[in-house]
Amino acid sequence: MNERPVLNVTVWKGPGGSIPAVLVHGTFSWATLAFEHQRPLARGRTLLLPDRRGFGASPDLNGGGERDVTSDYAIDAVDISELLGDGAHLVGHSYGGTVAMLAAAAHPDRVVSLTLVEPCAHTTAADEPVVARAIEDGRRFMAGARLGTPGEYIDLAYGGRPRPEPAAWLLRAAHTALHERPCWLAELATEPVRDAPYPKLVITGDWATAPDGYLPGMATLMQTICTRVADRIGARLVRVPGAAHEPQRERPAAFNDLLTEFWSAT
Template identity: 40%
Template structure:
């Protein structure tokens, strides 16, 4: 199986939801289940995660092609963290299939490398990848979170789904991913950028993206990097965003 998808709800506009690192679709977007009352949700689990087949390395463009397949003849698109990078690449390649785009704290470090907090975190991640033992997954994940300046203790041993996701994480290069900002900015679909207000680096990246897209950057506090897990405040914002399309 290349990628997986869970379908929640059956009526209304379709929303494709794309998770980030260290998780799978249903775990990342469980708080969005109430949206299934009025929308048809396609909750993606990317290649290499969950019960999908193992992969050699994360390929953002291949994931973006999978998202394009899921968009069908058109859908709203939501991506969190690295899923936001995947979503922007899909939207840049096929803007005609995107009804609206929402990105939640995407790690687009290169877009805001002039900002000291962004540069500090990017450099910490480079150092971690260069020096960490990638076979020791708990230590690698702990160091990764420390590089992100994220205070989130991890159980040892890691829960099986997180341990499996860590095997994918070691193949990423979060500080060096590209996004087609120009193509997305020029597209006519509405764009929404959301941040959690917990990190100077991610606030800086999100603010820069919002400026480039000429939209407001929305801050929803209370769930750290996984902003969508605040639940109803995010869901209400997303409903308004989709209505604007």
């Protein structure tokens, strides 16, 4: 049986003897981009930043997932579970929140604490009309986007805004994102996470400063999902003022303070 190629994992070393943290990025990104502002947290502990398969410097999925997808949250969850070792704090953003929930449910003994940042856990709140509409809108949007190229997808996402480097990684991230297994369709069992003994935190933005076009739709959608997830898993819910879907990048100081406080109390 062939072993899966190993992930690329960036390690920001912290003091010895502290409990490490694993930070899982979302889609259309890579670890050191998604969490570039969290490096100061390594003053307290070692941080492990894996590039999910198909992103950054990690290998392609190359099969093994569902159908012919370029990224698969179920495979990612296995990868992350292995990275947790004998115990680690686990943080997941967006698509990475889906991955983190699956890993935490499967291996509660390896999780010291769980933090979900704007998790795309749509199915937990699919009975809400705003979420049900978003799921159908997502199907239509992605079907149309896949008719274009990764470069066109980048243009659509970034417009005239600065684009992260390296450009080759961004192009690869766009390709993977276009053809990944949609995290917003993942069936997530919340009971195992709720019943696990580790503390849980859900972080969302208040979306007050989001650009036109995101209000009220995207703001209402994500706050509905985050509220439902927090309720279902028994987590503390925190809204970060001035942040939208990427609190760790948009308000890094406030975000880092939240994690430092949460981890220190564990």
